[in-house]
Amino acid sequence: MPELDETFLALPLRTLADAALARAKELGAEHADVRIERIRESVHRFRDARLESQSDGTDLGISVRVVHAGAWGFAAGVTLTTDAAATLADQAVAAAAVAAVLGDRPVQLAEEPVHAGATWVSSYAINPFGVPDAEKHARMIDLSERLLAADGVDHVDASVHLVQENTFFADLAGTDTTQQRVRIHPEFTATAIGSGTFSTMRTLAPPVGRGWEYLTGTGWDFDAEIAELPELLAEHVKAPSVTAGPTDLVIDPTNLFLTIHESIGHATELDRALGHEAAYAGTSFATPDKLGTLQYGTPVMNVTGDRTTEHGLSTIGYDAEGVAGQEFDIIRDGVLVGYQLNRQMAQEQELGRSNGCAFADSAGHIPLQRMPNVSLQAAPDGPSTEELISRVDNGLYIVGDKSWSIDMQRFNFQFTGQRFFKINNGRLEGQVRDVAYQATTTEFWGSMEAVGGPDTYRLGGAFNCGKGQPGQVAPVSHGCPSALFRQVNVLNTVSEGDH
Template sequence: MPELDPTFTVLPLAALADAALSRARDLGAAHADLRVVRTKTLHRVLRDAKLEGSSDASELGLSVRVIHQGSWGFAAGVALSTEEAARLADQAVAMARVAQPLVPAAVDLAAEPVHAEQTWVSAYDVNPFDVPEGERHGRLLELSQRLLAADGVQHATARLLAVQENTFYADTAGTSTTQQRVRIAPELEALHVGDTGFFAMNTVAPPAGRGWEYLTGTGWDFDAEVAQLPDWLVEHARAPSVEAGRYDLVVEPSNLWLTIHESVAHGTELDRALGYEAAYAGTSFATFDRLGSLHYGSEHMHVTGDRVTEHGLSTVGFDDEGVAAQSFDIISAGVLVGYQLNRQMAAEKGLGRSNGCAYADSAGHIPLQRMPNVSLTPDPEGPDVAGLIAGVERGLYVVGNNSWSIDMQRYNFQFTAQRFFAIQDGELAGQVKDAAYQATTTDFWGSMDAVGGPSTYLLAGTFSCGKGQPGQGAPVSHGAPAARFRDVNVLNTRSGGEV
């Protein structure tokens, strides 16, 4: 069982909290919280089995956030002293006083039980930062060399990104939490150079809230995928260009997670729906007045948000407002029934307790409403992938994410993939290339007529989802089964051909 890093817990966390929160109370703050955040990042890149890039970074700081006279105030610094913590409380209150005349309504926070002296550590076996450098390099080198030795592969790139995030939170209500998250993102890319051009293909292994064991057999078989990747790549290079038109799609979760992320998860962030978040990637068509009535998709569509899924990139014990992790419904039988919340928006809209979606990517940034793990629920009795394909007369089987585009309302979109396979009369008939599927959010999810069973489920995601100004990145996972969609418009990305 992993334990908290003692080099973080040895910091004077309780003393910093006492200094900041006592000073905030003395200045009349109705609420105050302190966060101490340390983020360690490891990045390695091998190009053609030779080290091309290597970096190790660590960021450490503290921040104080207050509500004073109905307005937020925030200040951040890097000196871990009680004097600095008290000074930041002074500065945060001063900022709140400056902002107060501009606040349209007094800030209130939804109630949350006190969580005193709580600790939480994510689920992993071996911390990547504890692995000897020779072992890390050796594993990436081994996988790179296997790709380079395969027919049809002229170049190979191996990438490894790992993060250890430690957070201490305390507030004037009495909550204090200490947490540690470890996550890892390995990726292999093969490049084929042929008569018809350059073609690249990546592994579809998702980033995960796991440790070094993820690269050595637990959770994903990298050896098997690397062995198959060259054949898929060469077949892709030789594949015919897709004929634009209407197709039934069977979409693997290795592709569908990104469609969920862009069209569902971003679309159900309440700050976007309310228009509070607009400059960075827009607002949302799923406005608050449509809660409980908007038909987001078909009756087969059940979407949840959570911060509790094991190995999820958004999984925590407590969010950055001291709210305990939980699971909640977003879409039920195709209907919008919930949003992602922080404590302020939950109180403002009378929605009860926050569902724990506040996060800041460093001590230097204020917590925003950020997405949890947002996932499509599998059908307990649903078919396997072969069963989904068997129900398609003319279609495409879609694997792995690639490029994408979506409008500023999270409504009109198009997505490509690592691999598209033609489906003819219920059977796979080889790859095609230059394809993208295009739809509106409600049309696409409304066309979903079958959801795969638990055996088709995969938890995928991204290390960095962008939001806010100044911009912040947040890790997030999206689980999904394979699913089938009827009569979807498919474009040829070389010639267009929208139908």
């Protein structure tokens, strides 16, 4: 069981929080909370089995957020003294006084039980920041060299992105939490260069809430994937171009997770649905008047949000408002039944308790409503991927994510992928290329005939989901099984590009 970082615990966390909270209370704040956060981040990049660049950084700061005279106020700094913490409370209250003039309704927060003295550490075995750089580089270079040595591979790009996030939170109600989570994202891309053309193929291993053990055999077999990648790339180079038109699709979790992220995850953020978050990538077609009635997809579609999945990138014990992690329904039997909430929106919309979806990417930023792990559930007795493929006479099996596009309402979209295998009479017949699938959100999920069983379920995800102004990034995972979709519009990206 990993333990909390002693160097973070050695900071005067409680003393700083007490100074800020006492000052906020003295100034008449109705609510006040303090976050002290340290984020260690390291990125190692390799080109053709040589270290190309390395960056290592630590972000450490403190923030104070208040509700005063019915308005939010926020201030942040990097000086960790009691005087500086109290001054941040002064500044936050002053900011609230300005906001109060502009506000049209007083801020009220949904009730949350007090979580006093709570600690939480994410699920990992080996903290990557305790592994010597030489050992990290040796593993990345070894895998890169094997890939580069294969026939048909001309270049190899590789990277590993590591994060350790430590957070102390306390509020006037009596909650105080201390948390630590670690995440890792390794990636390898092979490039083949032909006569005036080039093709690439990337590993499918997703970023996860694990430690260095992820690269040495726990949770993913990188050795096996590196061994099979050159053959897949060689097949892709010679593959024929796809024939455009309505096509049955079996979509692997390594591709479908991104479609979930864009067409469900962002669409069911309540601030977007309410029109509050409009400047950064738009609002949402899934507006609150449709709650409980919108037929998002077929009855086999069940989507949950959670902050609890083991190794999930959004998994946390308590969110940035001190709300305990939970699991909740977003879509049940194909119908929209829930949104992602923070405490303010839960109260304003009379939706009960917050479901713990507040997050800030540093102490320097105010918490926003951010995406939890949003996942399509497998059918308990559902089919295998092979069985789903066997149901298709003429179609495609899509594996791995690549580029994507979606409109400002999270409604019209198209997605590409890493690998596309032709299905003929229920069997795979080799790869095709130049493929994108296009639909509206409800058309696409309304074409889903079947979802696979638990054995087909896998977590995908990303480190860099963007939102807000100033912009913030958040890590998020999406679990899903393989799934079968009927008659989805497939585009030939080469012929489309020629028009």
